[in-house]
Amino acid sequence: MKKTLMRLTIIAIFFLAKTISAATVSFTGASSQDWLDPTNWTPSLPTTVDLAEIRGSTVVAEIASASAVARYVDVRDLGVVNVTGGSLAFGFSNNRWMWVGWQTAGTVNQSGGSVTGTGTNVDLIIDSNGTYNMTGGVLNVSDDLRLNGNAVFNVAGDSVVNIGDDLRVESGASVEFNIQLVGAAVPTINITDDFVLRDSATLNIDATNWTGVSAVSLFVTNGTVVGDFAQVTLNGQAVPASDYQFNSGSVVITVSETSAQSPALLGMMVMFFACSKRTKRGDRTPTKLP
Numbered sequence: 001m002k003k004t005l006m007r008l009t010i011i012a013i014f015f016l017a018k019t020i021s022a023a024t025v026s027f028t029g030a031s032s033q034d035w036l037d038p039t040n041w042t043p044s045l046p047t048t049v050d051l052a053e054i055r056g057s058t059v060v061a062e063i064a065s066a067s068a069v070a071r072y073v074d075v076r077d078l079g080v081v082n083v084t085g086g087s088l089a090f091g092f093s094n095n096r097w098m099w100v101g102w103q104t105a106g107t108v109n110q111s112g113g114s115v116t117g118t119g120t121n122v123d124l125i126i127d128s129n130g131t132y133n134m135t136g137g138v139l140n141v142s143d144d145l146r147l148n149g150n151a152v153f154n155v156a157g158d159s160v161v162n163i164g165d166d167l168r169v170e171s172g173a174s175v176e177f178n179i180q181l182v183g184a185a186v187p188t189i190n191i192t193d194d195f196v197l198r199d200s201a202t203l204n205i206d207a208t209n210w211t212g213v214s215a216v217s218l219f220v221t222n223g224t225v226v227g228d229f230a231q232v233t234l235n236g237q238a239v240p241a242s243d244y245q246f247n248s249g250s251v252v253i254t255v256s257e258t259s260a261q262s263p264a265l266l267g268m269m270v271m272f273f274a275c276s277k278r279t280k281r282g283d284r285t286p287t288k289l290p
Contacts, residue, residue, distance in 0.1 A: 022051040022071050027079070033062040035081075035088075046070040048092040054079035054106070063088050063113065073098040075106035076129070083110040083137065091122035091142065098123075101130020101151065109133045110159075116140040117164075126151040128173075134159045134187075144168055147175040147201070156180035159187040166223070168196045174230075175201040184212035189219050197227030204233045 025046045031039040038045040040061070046052040052070035054061045055077040065086040073090045075081055076099075081088070090098045096119055100106045106129065108115075114137055117124055122142045126132050128149020135156045142164040147153060151173065155161065157180070167189070169175045179187060232239040 022049060024051045024053060025070075026053045026055065027059055027061045029059055029061070033060050033082075035061045035063045035068045036066055052090075054081055071096055074102065075100045075108060076102050076104045078105050080106075081108045083108070083113045083115055085113040087114045087116065089116045089118055091117045091119035094120045094122075096122045097125055099125045099127060099130075100132060101127040103127075103129065105129040105131075107131045107133070109135075110137050110139065111135045112137045114138045114140065117142045126153055134161070138162070140164075146170055147177075148173055150174050150176070152176045152178070154178045154180070155187045155189070157182050157187060158185035161187070161189040163189070163191045165192055166194045166196055167191045167221075168194075169198055169201045169227070171198040173199055173201065176204065177201050178204045178206065179218060180206040181210040181212065183209065186212065187218065191219065191221035191223065193221070194223035195219065195221045195225045197225075197229065200228060200230030202231045202233070203229045204236075206235060208235055 025041050025044060027035070027040055028042055029040050030042075031037055034040060036045070046069065048069050049071050051072040051074060054073070054075045057078040059078075060080045060082060062082040062084065063086045064084045067086060068088045069092070070088075070090050071092055073081075073088070090096065096117075098115075098117060100108050102125075106127075108131075110133070115124075116138075117140065119142060123144045123146055124139070124141045125146045125148065128151060130148075131152040131154070133154045135154075136159055139159070139161045141162070144166045145161070145163050146168045148170045149172070153175070155178070181187075232243075
């Protein structure tokens with residue numbers, strides 16, 4: 001009898017677990033902009049099993065200290081998330097995501113702290129209406145960083161981006177990738193596997209406030225590079241395609257002073273370290289909840 005009851009209990013728990021889905025909680029800002037204040041959320045502060053929505057033209061959620069969590073993070077309808085310190089962690093399970101700018105505009109501003117996707121196949125997607133501004137702190141993505149449509153990704157200062165799998169500019173995208181060199185601080189982007197430029201992207205380098213050395217390493221990838229940039233600019237001036245190249249062994253972009261309008265001498269090297277390629281799993285399209 002006890003064994004039968006135990007079996008029935010295990011079966012009941014299994015089917016209950018299969019029916020549980022992420023609850024949706026919405027940031028209202030009823031009391032303040034503090035993400036960690038439960039009174040700013042309806043119905044409650046998000047946990048590691050919830051979908052956290054930051055939606056609305058007057059909605060700004062700020063993380064300045066301590067730890068914020070959610071299973072999914074959805075930033076759209078002009079919603080804004082500001083990370084100035086502390087941490088924001090999302091995922092905590094397989095095939096989860098943080099989505100910025102799906103269908104309508106959404107913005108994330110990170111000047112410090114950390115934003116981390118944790119778990120297997122957990123992506124950060126910056127969609128056609130999304131903007132991610134990063135002037136400091138650390139961004140950790142356990143799987144892919146995907147840039148869709150007209151996504152804008154701004155990286156400046158000593159920001160660090162760690163991508164567990166691929167950096168992917170998806171098919172049909174017109175992504176604007178802006179890198180600003182400020183003082184002697186160099187933003188770095190570490191890609192564990194491939195750098196994929198499906199339909200190109202524009203890479204803009206701003207070195208007007210650069211006081212560091214003339215050669216810096218900005219992208220480091222341990223996989224292959226697929227595609228090319230549609231255009232590269234330095235301080236607003238187009239860089240001829242002959243000044244940079246992509247090949248299977250390395251990626252080198254060299255930008256040198258060619259006129260009085262280009263006062264900075266910048267050599268930018270994007271390196272591919274040859275290594276034995278692991279078997280690559282098939283492409284996966286993140287599933288967007290309704």
